[in-house]
Amino acid sequence: MTRTLVVVGHGMTGHRLAERLRALDTSGAWRIVVLAEEAHPAYDRIRLSSYLTGGSRQDLALAGRDFTEDPRVDLRLGCAVVSGDRAERTVRTADGEQLPYDALVLATGSEPFVPPVPGRDLANCFVYRTFDDLDAIRGAARRGRPCVVVGGGLLGLEAAHALRLLGMRPHVVESASHLMPTQLDAGAARVLHRSATGLGLRLHCGTAVASIEAGPDGAVRAVVLGDATVLESDLVVFAAGIRPRDELAAALGLERGERGGVLVDENCRTADEHIWAVGECAAVQGRCYGLVAPGYGMAETVAGRLAGRSPRPFDGTDTSTSLKLLGVHVATFGIIHPRGGPAAEAVFAEGTTRYAKVFLEPESGRLLGGILAGETGSRTALGPFVGHRPPADLEQLLLP
Template identity: 60%
Template sequence: MTTRTLVVAGHGMVGHRLAGEILENDREGRWRVVVLGEEPRPAYDRVALSSLLGGATPDDLTLAGPGAPDDGRLLLRPGTTMTGADRPTRTVTCHDGTEIGYDALVLATGSRPFVPPAPGHDLPGCFVYRTVEDIAAIRAAAVPGREAVVVGGGLLGLEAANGLRLLGMRPHVVERAPWLMAQQIDEGGGRVLARAIERLGVGVHCSSALHAVGAGTDGRAGRVELADGTVLDAALVVFAAGVRPRDELAAPLGLERGERGGFLVDQWCRTADEHIWAIGECAAVRGRCHGLVAPGFRMAETVARQLTGGAPEPFTGADTSAKLKLLGVEVAGFGDAHARSPGAIEYVRDDRRAGTYAKVVLAADGRTLLGGVLAGDTRAYPALRALTARELPASPDELLAGAAGEA
């Protein structure tokens, strides 16, 4: 039996999952897996990155399980960047000049942080929030008692703000959208979240665009100027304003990109080249990128089944439901949280005294649950999420009373 070579470009969480799925399901030993990791360390739990600001170590985040370095079918090459490939000969080229032949190539290059191109964005004291090394640099630059600014009010930005608070700093969060966590929750939920974290000493500036980062007398970042003229002191600035797919290999490989970037692939995560796939944040599945790890895992499983002879399922989309605890505040969004379905009906229970907010979204028939938002109290999340796309067993008022902890 001839052993074939799979090259995986990228050793993040999704690339790691793919390697593990291949080694676990390739019972006949048909594949040798070569993983090229740009970072100097093996794959780690990037979702738990903020724990490094709370006392965890990089070793605590290292991913284990299938695909561990002691498996003889696996070759890990940390600190190695893929720079190109010759498709006719199926050969990958690395930054150090080495070449690796492949029978299958999977691009799992992930994404890079988006840094708004405002004046001063590259001053010393400005950081992104993506890698272990980024977190170490932020930790080293933190000045207890001083103010800091986080640009971005999504999940990552709020985690960064909490980390800075744990380091003794006084963070501000700047968000372009009208409310925090705008992709996951609605305005009412965002209001509850903002009020709760403001009580913890975190400044919240929504509907605010970054205008410039100004230097202090030492030449480092010293202040942040917003488009409305507001000026915030900032001993350091953290950019957590979203990501962009790492698709720079598209041109040298002659592969098509999606309209908003990412390697264009079909529902099986295949590019136009039958020997090349793309998964994770760098993959534009039918033109759309997914910036969460769970969809990336599903893509990895889809490709692994194709390569190991299993019964693959196409990647048809992502469940963006989420239950989170941010700076001690519980929030959740599920299904059609923003009531975008035609004819959708919203039922809201807003208890400002208790600091809780609950909303369910129903279909036009008034009976089928499409989604919802919870903030301040998420105990009803498991039950409500399980009812999504089903007919309600009780009235919206009864459901929302339960969501608010009163049923």
């Protein structure tokens, strides 16, 4: 008998889950109903800036015809879920339809965090999340004019770089003392800082937006910082972090994590054995993850469980990343936020052009992970040494 899986959300993680279950479910035991709030099938948010600077929506599409035309898949666009009944095992959409499920996966993702500053609702204040957001930003952008991006993390720097390519003159405001504070330490951030300023981005770290001021037309005219600096600006883009979309937890009577997110165990299952959560909306053993790689790991775990396999439980200790940002290669590998106490550290650097730091287990000397910035060694080459004592030529591997 065919069972029904309902996936709420068709972002990158929700799509990965559906794709993996399609691949693993060789007997056709599952019918997959995907309820997408947006009017577009899943697309690559990591490359969203390429759309702002001239790419097409199709360039970023993740769902091919093999997915959308699969008779086992029922993809419904513009179909938001507002509530559910766990006893009846149904969810209710915004238009009132009741849909039954045998298993339910919440993959609702996150929403941009907009700091509660005066003026945040003025015309030409935007977030940076969807195709529609970027269409609005492109329409407001004017060559040669200043703008402000709130947030110096990965998304904020991507947004600032894209606005620069549109001909604007971006300021970046980051409340932490350096760029990308979640992924990088101060040493690695200095390499990125050097490249960013070389490209013309004007960086303001260690301060926050105090208010946004309106011009005579009611649109953004200036941004006032906490240190009293006034930045002339035609538009503001908020890229200051995300918050999990966990409102369905309350609607379904499910517990949330202390800092938000649908609370799940190491297998991404809630206290209700029929309901799971993956991606940015999930609080795995209380912790939310704002990167796509952990979301894909959760999707693999849940798809394996639904297919009757015995996948490894999700282990979020390794949040390795690798990207090129503002012309700088940035990577992390292994564990860079060790749990259970401090780790020994070793730093290898050449001014502000390249930087490497490794974390070592104090007693055994085993390599735990590391941070790389600039023209350093490959994360792929260093990864196999994680969990072992590093080789004698470690410095040569880090800074070849």
